[in-house]
Amino acid sequence: MNIDLFRRLGALALCLALCLALPACGGKSSGPSYAEGPRFTVAVAEDPGSLNPVLAGDGLSQEFFLLAYDPLWRLGADGQPEACLAEDWSLSSDRLTWTVRLRHDAAFSDGVPVTAADVLFSYELLARSGTAYADYFEGVSAIRQADDYTVVISTDYVKGDMLYNPAPILPKHIWRSYEFSPESFDNAALVGSGPFVLDPEQSGEEGYLFRARADYFGGAPAVGELFFRRYGTATGAGRAVAAGEADASFGLTDVQLTTLENVPGVELLQTMLPGTECMMLALNTRTQFFSVESLRRAVEYGTDRDWFLSMAVGGAGETGSGFVSPGLSFFARPEGLRAYEPDTALGLITAAGYNDSNGDGILDYGLRAVKLTLRLCTSSREEWSATAATILAADLGELGVDVDWQKTDGPVTDLTRSDDGWDMCLLGWRGSPSAAVTASRFRDELGALTGWSDPNFESDLALLRSAEDPSVALGYARRLQQIAYDGCPVIVLGYAADIQALRSDRWTGYEDILAAGGALFRIGSAEVYTSLRPRTAE
Secondary structure, eight states, rough: OHHHHHHHHHHHHHHHHHHSSSOOOOTSSSOOBBOOOOOOEESSSSOOOOOOTTTOSSSSHHHHHHHHHHEEEEEEEOOOEEEESEEEEEEOOTTTTEEEEEEEBBBOSSSSBOOOHHHHHHHHHHHTOOTTGGGTTTTTEEEEEEEEEEEEEESSOOOOGGGGGGOOOOOOOHHGGGGTTTGGGGOOOOOOOSEEEEOGOOSSSEEEEEEEEOOOOTTTSSSEEEEEEEEHHHHHHHHHHHSSSSSSEEEEEEEHHHHHTTTEEEEEEEEEEEEHHHHHHHHEESTTTTTTTTHHHHHHHOOOOOOHHHHHTTTTTOOOOOSOTTSSSOOOOOSSOOOOHHHHHHHHHHTTTTTTTTSSSEETTTTTTOEEEEEEETTTTTTTHHHHHHHHHHHHHHOOEEEEEEEEEGGGGSSSSSTHHHHEOOOOOOOOOOOOHHHHHHIIIIIIITOOOOOOHHHHHHHHHHHHHHHHHHHHHHHHHHHHHHSSSSSEEEEEEEEEEEEEETTSSOOHHHHHHSSSSSOOHHHOOOOOOOOOOO
16 A cells, blocks of 8 residues: 555545634634623613614614624714724715725624625615615715725715715625525624624523624723613613613603602713604695695694693603704704794784684685695604694694594504695604705605705705815705705604613713713714723722
């Protein structure tokens, strides 16, 4: 027997065995390296809508994505963008081409490096899938990979809000199997490059456990574990914080303001978030009544928003004005605000030719004395809408306007599909940290719903999209809020505050974040989770 051949074959077999035992080529490892540290428990009253970024747009899902994924640029606690996976970038002389160079030390939680191929794949997937991130790609005409760590993004116009794009960079090697049906992927492992990793084996009926990455390029968080424990109701979540079972909670109600305010060691926040809900009344400007601008304003003068805020959310919020949430940096209350003035409202309505010709207490119009009835649509999915509808019917009834209240358990759009089948509807609406995205959504979503448009709004929106100077962009954002307020296609009844609680007797490290953004959780940033540390005995 040829001994040398035997030895060579044996060595070859050993090499093959080792190759099969080792991770596949491409940098994969057996799993992430976890950081040591204490557990921080967040009491939540809801489940995430989905762990799939293509499907989910709710607040808890977005919070999970901030922990597990990294974007090219992320928002800091002050709401301003800062570099994340993007190490540096440059613009062409005509400001239409972005060359973005990636960090070389970022890796997904399964050990595979983050490369330009992942960015290209993620941007193309999220842009075309109609996701919550799709609006951020408006104006982007092409994306290409220049090399392993460089992407080139071309735009149709100077895109001043590029750095606000929060789209998560997904691992192509996992998602490519679902490229043409991304909504079918449950994404239970939530593999990303972010500072925390979801532990699916330790997540279940009780809640969701995230473990801190020791190898995260931004440094290991001080907390070792984040546990989002499910309590089912805001009352249960509040009690958990009071009893010390949980360290924090958010999305609480005005009831918890009372039950937690005197609990030693608990810090309560009543804050406006970037995603604070605008509770609004949309007006169908296609109908005979609301096609007249003065009559749209009349309904606003005739609506007691202070009463609504007190009854709907226990006063935990602010009375409404413009379509931008006070939690957004570009919020500005428009000039010439219309307060509750029922006499002014009645004067505008009667000036338009409506009067009570038969003395039955209801205004009518025309020779046939047609009763003035406004059709109001609501959905039970908006918990505050029943209170708002009751108050609105009472306020308008005082003016002699009859309200025909139509309800649905589905989305309110089930009742507003016909352009002329409704007059008013109640709905919640949220903006984005990007002023251009917020204004675009207002035009596309609420403008389409109400039938309202304005050429000045269109021209200023185009200028806002291309504004690179923050002060210039702020000016256009404020003008857009004023134009929409003057046109009055919607009446913003109020902004609901987010009530948050933290066991400040146990934790520190959050103080600067609170000062910068006015809130701790659901601020569009993962900074509080990476900054928290246990309070040591003094």
